Amino acid sequence: MQGRPTLATASSDQREKTRERILEAAAAVFADRGYHDALVDEIGDRISLSKGGLYFHFPSKEELFFSVIDRLANKLVSKAEKAAGNQDSSVDAASAALREVLFTLSRQKRLARILMTQGYSMGNSFAEKRTEVFDRFADVIQVHLDSAVAEGTIPEVDSRLASRAWLGAMNEIVVHWLYSNGPSPRECADDLNALLLRSVGAVSINESDSRS
Amino acid sequence: MQGRPTLATASSDQREKTRERILEAAAAVFADRGYHDALVDEIGDRISLSKGGLYFHFPSKEELFFSVIDRLANKLVSKAEKAAGNQDSSVDAASAALREVLFTLSRQKRLARILMTQGYSMGNSFAEKRTEVFDRFADVIQVHLDSAVAEGTIPEVDSRLASRAWLGAMNEIVVHWLYSNGPSPRECADDLNALLLRSVGAVSINESDSRS
Amino acid sequence: MQGRPTLATASSDQREKTRERILEAAAAVFADRGYHDALVDEIGDRISLSKGGLYFHFPSKEELFFSVIDRLANKLVSKAEKAAGNQDSSVDAASAALREVLFTLSRQKRLARILMTQGYSMGNSFAEKRTEVFDRFADVIQVHLDSAVAEGTIPEVDSRLASRAWLGAMNEIVVHWLYSNGPSPRECADDLNALLLRSVGAVSINESDSRS
Amino acid sequence: MQGRPTLATASSDQREKTRERILEAAAAVFADRGYHDALVDEIGDRISLSKGGLYFHFPSKEELFFSVIDRLANKLVSKAEKAAGNQDSSVDAASAALREVLFTLSRQKRLARILMTQGYSMGNSFAEKRTEVFDRFADVIQVHLDSAVAEGTIPEVDSRLASRAWLGAMNEIVVHWLYSNGPSPRECADDLNALLLRSVGAVSINESDSRS
DNA sequence: AATGAATGAGACTTCATTCAT
DNA sequence: GATGAATGAAGTCTCATTCAT
Numbered sequence: 001m002q003g004r005p006t007l008a009t010a011s012s013d014q015r016e017k018t019r020e021r022i023l024e025a026a027a028a029v030f031a032d033r034g035y036h037d038a039l040v041d042e043i044g045d046r047i048s049l050s051k052g053g054l055y056f057h058f059p060s061k062e063e064l065f066f067s068v069i070d071r072l073a074n075k076l077v078s079k080a081e082k083a084a085g086n087q088d089s090s091v092d093a094a095s096a097a098l099r100e101v102l103f104t105l106s107r108q109k110r111l112a113r114i115l116m117t118q119g120y121s122m123g124n125s126f127a128e129k130r131t132e133v134f135d136r137f138a139d140v141i142q143v144h145l146d147s148a149v150a151e152g153t154i155p156e157v158d159s160r161l162a163s164r165a166w167l168g169a170m171n172e173i174v175v176h177w178l179y180s181n182g183p184s185p186r187e188c189a190d191d192l193n194a195l196l197l198r199s200v201g202a203v204s205i206n207e208s209d210s211r212s
Numbered sequence: 213m214q215g216r217p218t219l220a221t222a223s224s225d226q227r228e229k230t231r232e233r234i235l236e237a238a239a240a241v242f243a244d245r246g247y248h249d250a251l252v253d254e255i256g257d258r259i260s261l262s263k264g265g266l267y268f269h270f271p272s273k274e275e276l277f278f279s280v281i282d283r284l285a286n287k288l289v290s291k292a293e294k295a296a297g298n299q300d301s302s303v304d305a306a307s308a309a310l311r312e313v314l315f316t317l318s319r320q321k322r323l324a325r326i327l328m329t330q331g332y333s334m335g336n337s338f339a340e341k342r343t344e345v346f347d348r349f350a351d352v353i354q355v356h357l358d359s360a361v362a363e364g365t366i367p368e369v370d371s372r373l374a375s376r377a378w379l380g381a382m383n384e385i386v387v388h389w390l391y392s393n394g395p396s397p398r399e400c401a402d403d404l405n406a407l408l409l410r411s412v413g414a415v416s417i418n419e420s421d422s423r424s
Numbered sequence: 425m426q427g428r429p430t431l432a433t434a435s436s437d438q439r440e441k442t443r444e445r446i447l448e449a450a451a452a453v454f455a456d457r458g459y460h461d462a463l464v465d466e467i468g469d470r471i472s473l474s475k476g477g478l479y480f481h482f483p484s485k486e487e488l489f490f491s492v493i494d495r496l497a498n499k500l501v502s503k504a505e506k507a508a509g510n511q512d513s514s515v516d517a518a519s520a521a522l523r524e525v526l527f528t529l530s531r532q533k534r535l536a537r538i539l540m541t542q543g544y545s546m547g548n549s550f551a552e553k554r555t556e557v558f559d560r561f562a563d564v565i566q567v568h569l570d571s572a573v574a575e576g577t578i579p580e581v582d583s584r585l586a587s588r589a590w591l592g593a594m595n596e597i598v599v600h601w602l603y604s605n606g607p608s609p610r611e612c613a614d615d616l617n618a619l620l621l622r623s624v625g626a627v628s629i630n631e632s633d634s635r636s
Numbered sequence: 637m638q639g640r641p642t643l644a645t646a647s648s649d650q651r652e653k654t655r656e657r658i659l660e661a662a663a664a665v666f667a668d669r670g671y672h673d674a675l676v677d678e679i680g681d682r683i684s685l686s687k688g689g690l691y692f693h694f695p696s697k698e699e700l701f702f703s704v705i706d707r708l709a710n711k712l713v714s715k716a717e718k719a720a721g722n723q724d725s726s727v728d729a730a731s732a733a734l735r736e737v738l739f740t741l742s743r744q745k746r747l748a749r750i751l752m753t754q755g756y757s758m759g760n761s762f763a764e765k766r767t768e769v770f771d772r773f774a775d776v777i778q779v780h781l782d783s784a785v786a787e788g789t790i791p792e793v794d795s796r797l798a799s800r801a802w803l804g805a806m807n808e809i810v811v812h813w814l815y816s817n818g819p820s821p822r823e824c825a826d827d828l829n830a831l832l833l834r835s836v837g838a839v840s841i842n843e844s845d846s847r848s
Numbered sequence: 849a850a851t852g853a854a855t856g857a858g859a860c861t862t863c864a865t866t867c868a869t
Numbered sequence: 870g871a872t873g874a875a876t877g878a879a880g881t882c883t884c885a886t887t888c889a890t
Contacts, residue, residue, distance in 0.1 A: 053871045120332030131392040168384025169377035180343040199411035265854045461759045477850045544756030555816040589805035596804025604767040623835035689875045
């Protein structure tokens, strides 16, 4: 608002770059330590940026954390939606979205940790954000379940409940993998997929061959 | 009932009584605030016990929290097992365990909050305890699913995965209720039950009538 | 003052015995940990006596510590005096007192630790007690040095200063042994003895043969 | 001089200045109260620096104490070495080092208290530091005694033992002054000097005249 | 004589945030 | 844009001492 006009664009670029670096570092630290145990200092240290510098870009630790969450959730939702979009049937779409998430989280433990558990360590102010993020994921699934019902591919179900149940099931598998070295989401993907499709009365292609 | 802790001390189990009072107060505070935001002072204040007195009974805030979790988890697991024991078929048993948990949590938000979310705020040292507690619940369900498979009531399934999925689904419903004022677990119980039974290939009695 | 008269003697005995046990335990703990780091609890634990029981016999941790010091100092001073008394000449007497202390401390690290260093950890209230104890030791030596001067065995010296210097020298040797695994006081006894005798103008018997 | 720390901050060595101020204040408080009874708060208060500010410069009370000791010991050792360096003979050098220490301590009770006694109140972790500091002082003396022996000025002696004995004698005189209002080290210097020189078989110039 | 639960003052340390430079 | 010294509010835990039994 008060910078030199000439440098506006160039510095605007730089600004965005620094923000990205901070978000990246913050994601790593938050994932490792959880919100509360993550130190603002440590985030700065990772990218050799002073605390003051960090506070220039983000007004508070809380805002920074939310920004990290939003950024990651956006990426993951996009992936899920894209995966769903490539399918022919609605059931396959829901199924594909689920698989995409499981596969992506399998590759990025950090992402999994931040989205699934580390937020809680923020205390009760996390509630709203969690709701927002999980609702978005639930929506992705619900949309396709609703279509499937409309198409008559699956019987009537409480699609809101079903999408939450799917999400919860997935969440538990992921957390069990993160916290107890359970099987990776990727390994469970087929079985879980079959299980969840069955729960809404669908029969997946995998049902007959992948895991007899 | 008011003032110093009753002063009828030194009976043989006064000690146990005080421990219980502490655990009760701690459960309330931890449920409200989460591990980290809970103050040891506040726990003491609730029962007019000095900090020192509290530390006489529990060596650290962390141990106190774990004790709270254990106590609550024990109660809940017992209830679930008892509910399951009253059923004729294995499928009904698993189903009953699930319902019992949903109903109990519906009545005790505090219990739900502590077991489902507030632990994470402790940081990474919570991992082990969470694993332990969730494994116990998963076991309760798995046992009955295994029986059902053995009886031929339901087709072969990865019962470990299924029990986790059930747990996760339930967890999500509960958290959604806690954090976003979603429908209470009790309200969802029938539908969720039907959904989860279907997921393992069983057909519940509810299937035909409860939700036409 | 108000006990049953008949039991007076018997219980008086018991009382003294318990006091001794406490003093013994306290000496051990204070020697190991220093005044401040010694816990009243730990002293009690050693002899399976509750804190309350301990406080029945001693009014405070501080008093207990002083009692320990007094008891040990008494023993050591007695030994030194006795050793000195067995000698013919005054110079030999002073010398013998010194040796006795060095030898005794060599055998009892605990004693050495308590008398030489651990008291300081009590804070400034230790000053008076230290003065008292060290003065007693200095007196033992000074008396004999004064006699030696009077006898003309050694030239005039500031015997007060000399006795303190002796004490200090001895103290340093002991502390160096305690803290840095230096040679034991016993090993140094002859050389130190020669050194200190020379410092007051005396020539010890050891001078010519023990260390040629 | 009043209010916030001068606000002319951020020159390159402002940091070092603050460190010095802290060390100065800490030396005063530790000397007065001993390690344990010294409050971190009081150190900060003396220089109007918040506790957090203090911890920015020193990671713990213990480290701060050690830094204080090191700083003071360095100064004193330097003085002693310099004083020794100005002398012609080795015996005079050792003697001069001793006198310098006695005189300096006489002028700075605080210094004396910290180096001689207050450290012990830290508990057993002080052992190592004490050893280190006293060894340095002993070295200063020993070096010159060794030279004197090599020169033939004094007979063969266990110079390690002798230097410790000297140190100990000096220490006792100082502590007696500090704790019991005994004569100041400065007053004792000549006599003590004579005594110690005699102990190693040297005859000082002072011998004949300073104390007729 | 002894127990041991309870007190309570207070210590050290942490860390998100600010702000002069 | 960035630095980093400084703030200050809190937080957990300790432990000598007391006192009802």
